[in-house]
Amino acid sequence: MKTYKGLLFIFITMIGSALLWYCATPIETISELNRISHIVGGLAITGFFLVFLLSTRSKILEQWFCGLEHVYKYHKYLAILSLGLVILHSQLQGMLPQRENGLETSFRELAKQLGTLAQYGFIVLIAIALLAKFLKYEQWRFIHRLLLIPYALGLYHAYFSSKYNLFQATPLAIFTAITATIGTMSALYMLSMYQDMQFKHTGKVTGIQKKGGNAVEIQFTLDQKLSYRAGQYIFIKIFQTGFEKAPHPFSISGGDGQKIFVTIKSLGDFTKEVNTKLQVGTQVAIEGPYGHLNFDKGHQKQIWIAGGIGITPFLSYLQAHPTDREIELFYTFHGPHNAIYKDFLQNYAENNTHFKVNFIDTTTMDRLTFKQYTVPVNTSIFLCGPEKMVKHFIKHFKSNYSAIDINYEAFKFK
Template identity: 80%
Template sequence: MKTYKGMLFIFITMLGSALLWYCATPIETLHELNRLSHIIGGMAITGFFLVFLLATRNKILERWFHGLEHVYKYHKYLAILSLGLVILHSQLQDLVPHGDKGIETPLNELAKKFGELAQYGFIGLIAIALLAKFLKYEHWRYIHRLLLLPYAIGLYHVYFSSKYDLFQVTPLGIFTAITAIIGTMSALYMLTMYQDMRFKHTGNVTGIRKMGASAVELELTLDRKFPYHHGQYIFLKIFQDGLEKAPHPFSISGGDGHKIFVSIKALGDFTKKVNTQIQLQTQVSIEGPYGHLNFDKGYQQQIWIAGGVGITPFISYLQSQPTDREIELFYTFRGENDAIYKIFLQKYAENNKHFKVNFIDTTTMDRLTFDHYSVPVHTSIFLCGPEKMVKYFIKHFKSNSSDIDINYETFKFK
């Protein structure tokens, strides 16, 4: 999947920041280490502006990065890079000879203390964010958004300890002001406005169907038609006592827009409660759609690979119409209870000569591999499932052909 526009946006923004700081004129003569420290610090605060901007789930950025999973990957890497730049900035400041640090005022000294406080805040909160798998999603989400505090403190440090006059209408002053305002507004938007502004499609749970022992399919009837294409996913909020109200991503497994279906497997605390406690007529709201698994844009010949509940985007497409594409599906699951839609897939394969399905139960069979499978030319590969599985197959296929058409979706946003 191509993410060049998104990568170019990051590169130009960070490079532009470095050049503006390098070319700007300081208010007093600076030691070279002090000048380098300012450039590094400026890039750090620009990096955190990008971190907050990428967190807004902006549709333009999603297209530039070709999927939210890529947006969040760069969001994570930028946070780590920016933290590294903050630490490097601090270390360089310590190396500047005391006599070359320039004129110091009480305001400068206070701003430097704020800089230290911002650094410790970034270190602590980013360290917690990187331990996402040990936290409940709701707790991680709120801790993650506390990054606004060290960012605001860091901006104070930048403006009042800098040896550059950032309040002047200069290229550097304008750039710093714009990025500071957009970064702050992006963070405030996600904290206070995102859920009210973006979850405009509301409805109710009008159907509940058990899909084995650990999965459930919900029928959602919406107050107005929800436009999407098959293979996409939504963020879903469920308003029922005892269930977390934070939005969670789920693939759309079917529907006509007025009604949509989502399949939810019990994988964590939230999804386990949904599977056992969800009730009819529960109010819901949705936001989206997201995702780029567009089967119609692939080659006529396609290979589909699904793991567990990752089968849902494929089901959405198959239920929409009889396919005339040459499709071979490899559906891997752990035990029969994990094989949701197995009967549907068997019947579909019996009635459509263009569709072939292979079931791989890892409790009784070897794990799926393509070591002895030759992918024909002009074949599109679509994958959806656990991140580890998807990465493994992407690496395998790309090692055999660098220009292979691979499309995939994973739901890892922590």
């Protein structure tokens, strides 16, 4: 899954920012160290513009990065990079001789103080966000929203303490104004408009069926048909008392668009509540679909690897297509109670000579490995499951096969 367009967009934006700051003319003579400090500070502001832009779940950006999980990966990397640039900018400014500070106006003094405050704000909020596994999803989202505050302070600092005039119609000023505006609007959009504007598909829960010991299949009947491709996922908001308001992503495991199914396993606080407390008749809102698993674009020969609840995108395809492709599925799970849809997969294999399924129960069998397995030429590999598992197999296949076609989905939006 190539992300070249997305990476090229980031590269051009950051390099363009550096060149504009480097080529711009300051309002007074400054040292080379001060010029470097301004370039670093400008890159930090540009980096945070990209951070906010990538958080909008834009369909165009999703296509450029070949999946929303890649968008969020680079969103995280850019936040860390930008924070490092903010700290470096502050250190470089502290190394400047006093004479370079010039006459301190009230605006300039306030801008310096707000710049320091912005730095500390970024450090605290990003550090907390990186400890995502210790936070509930709603808490994590709230921390992200607060990043707009140090970003606004940083912009004030850039405009009123810079040795470059950002209020004139120069290429640097125009670029800064455009990125600052888009960055701020992106943050405000996610803060106040996203959930009202994007969750256009509404409906209700019309069926709940237990699948194994800790998973349920939920049927949603929508007011308007949802167009999706097998293998994609959606964000769901549940309007039931006691449930958090934040949307959560789940793979579509089947349906015709008017009625859709998702299968949810108890893995955290929210999914446990869904499994135990969700009621038929509850209103829901849906946004999406997302995802770039496209089985039809793969080779005639395909290897599918599913870990636990990662079986759901494959089910979506099998239930909609009596496949004529040569498919071998490796389904790994921990204990018989976690082998959801096992009967369906066995029956499908018995009635379709093109499909073969291998069940790997890690409580009684060795973990799945392909060390003794040779992947035939012109074979597409599709993976879905825990991030650690997906990364392990991607590394294995890429190190053992050249130019292999690998497609995967591994949700991690924290």
